[in-house]
Amino acid sequence: MGENRGFFLTSSLENRVTHESLKVVQERPEVKLTPEPEKKKDEPIPIPDDSLLAKMSVKELSDFYHGYIHGTQALCSRRVRMGHVSDGGWDVCEDPKYKFDPKNCLVYSFGIAGDVSFDDAIQKYGYEVHGYDPSLGNTDPSKGYSFQFHKVGIGSTNTKNSRGWILQTLGKTREENGHSPSKRRVDMVKMDVEGAELGSLKTAVTEGNLDDVRQLAWEIHMKTANGDPRKNFLLQVFKLLRELWLKGFRLYHTNRNVSRVNLYNSALERKQRTMCYEMHMVRVHY
Numbered sequence: 264m265g266e267n268r269g270f271f272l273t274s275s276l277e278n279r280v281t282h283e284s285l286k287v288v289q290e291r292p293e294v295k296l297t298p299e300p301e302k303k304k305d306e307p308i309p310i311p312d313d314s315l316l317a318k319m320s321v322k323e324l325s326d327f328y329h330g331y332i333h334g335t336q337a338l339c340s341r342r343v344r345m346g347h348v349s350d351g352g353w354d355v356c357e358d359p360k361y362k363f364d365p366k367n368c369l370v371y372s373f374g375i376a377g378d379v380s381f382d383d384a385i386q387k388y389g390y391e392v393h394g395y396d397p398s399l400g401n402t403d404p405s406k407g408y409s410f411q412f413h414k415v416g417i418g419s420t421n422t423k424n425s426r427g428w429i430l431q432t433l434g435k436t437r438e439e440n441g442h443s444p445s446k447r448r449v450d451m452v453k454m455d456v457e458g459a460e461l462g463s464l465k466t467a468v469t470e471g472n473l474d475d476v477r478q479l480a481w482e483i484h485m486k487t488a489n490g491d492p493r494k495n496f497l498l499q500v501f502k503l504l505r506e507l508w509l510k511g512f513r514l515y516h517t518n519r520n521v522s523r524v525n526l527y528n529s530a531l532e533r534k535q536r537t538m539c540y541e542m543h544m545v546r547v548h549y
Contacts, residue, residue, distance in 0.1 A: 309336075310505040316498055322531040324497040331504065332483075332540050337513035337547055346380030353381045353453050353480045354516055354543045361477060361545045363450045365389040369442060371433075373417045373463075374455035375404050381453065382410045390450075393440065397428035417454065419462030430459075433467040444475045454481040455541075461499055468506045478545050479512055482520065485538035490530040512544040 309331070310316075316324065339356035346352030356362075368390040372382050375396040382405075386392040392410035395417060405412035418430030433452070437443050452473070454460050460481050467473050486496045520539035529536050 308505060308508060309334075310501050310508065313498070313502065316501055321491055321494045321497070324494060324501075325492055325529065325532060325536075328492070328497055328500065329536060332514075332517050332542065334514060335516075337515045337545050339515040339545065342516060342543075345384040346382075347378070350520065350522065351378035351380050352384075353541070354518075355385065355451070355480075356478060356515055356543070356545050363388075363390065363477070368450045369393075369447060370451045370453070371395070371436070371449055372410075372453045374453075374457070375399070375412075376455075377402070377404060379404050379408060379410070383408050385451075386410045395436070397430070398426075416459070417456055417463045418459055419466045432470065432472075433463065434470045434472045437472060444472065448475040448477075450476070451478040451480070452476050454479075458484045458486070460484070461503055465503055465506070468503070468510060473507075473510055473512075476546060478543070479507070480541070480543045482539055482541045487527055487538060490527060491532075507544065511546045511548040513547050514542060515545055516543040517541065518543075 319327070339358050339361070341357040342354050343357050344352050345355055365388055368388070370385055370390050370392045372392060372394045373396075375382065375394050377399065379394065382392050382394045386409050393413060394405060394410050395413045395415050396404070397414055397416040399414070403412055413436075414429070415436065416428050416430045417433060417436065419432065421431050421435050423429055431439075434443075437449065441447065442449060454463065456463065460483060464473075464481065473479065483500065485492050487493065518541040519537045520541060521537055522539075525537050525539045526535055527538060528534075
C-alpha cells in the first residue's frame, strides 16, 4: 500500500527549522513562565482502529509505520539539542508554549548506558534530573555530575528480572520519589531502554502517569523477522501511538538511528530501513 495521507499528518515544517534552532544553547536566556497546554480539542485520530489495522498486510503496516513516524504533528521552532549531536543526545522544544520553568523543572531520564551527555547538559539549566539504569553494575555515572542516579530500570510491572535488575513502573518510581501526579509534575520523560519502551509506556499511559508530562522523548526498537517487522509488533506500536495521541502528545521531530547495527534491508519494501527511531513529542493539550 502506498503512502496514505488520510491516516497521518505530513509536513515540510522540518525543512523550515532554522540554523539557530538547532545549535546547542550554552547559556539560558531570560525565561518567561510557561503557559499550560491548551484544553483538549476534538481532532480526528490519525491511526485506524484495531479491526482495520488487523486486516492490513505486513507491508502495508510497515509502510504506514515509517510514514507516520516521519510525520510532523506539532511545530517547534526552537529545538535545542541536549548532549551529543549523535547517539546519546536528545532534543528539547523551547518554544514558549512548551518551555520549562527553570525554578521548578523535573526530568526523568531512563537508559544511560554510560553516556550522560543528555543528563549533564539538561541539569546545567537548573533542572532536577533523575537518571535510571540497572545495567551498569557498580558504576555510578553521576559521579562528578549534578544529576541523581538510580540503579533501577523501567518496566511494565514491578519485578526483578533474570539478570537481577530491579524494574519498576513509572508510577512506582514517581511515588517513591514523592513525584506522583497529585504532588509534583514531571516536565520531561526521556526513555531509551532497548525494547522495554512499549510495555513501560503502555502501563504509564494506563495508570495516568504521563498525564502531566510536558515532553516525551523515546526511542523505539523494532523487532524484525526475516528482514521485516513482525505484524504483532506493529499492531502494538500503533495501539500505543494512538493512546499517546489521545493523551495529547504530538510528534514534532524524529531522528533516524542510522547506526549500522540498526539498519536492515526490507524484503517486502525492497529498501533499507532503520529499526530504531528517536521520537520527540510535546503535549499540546490535556
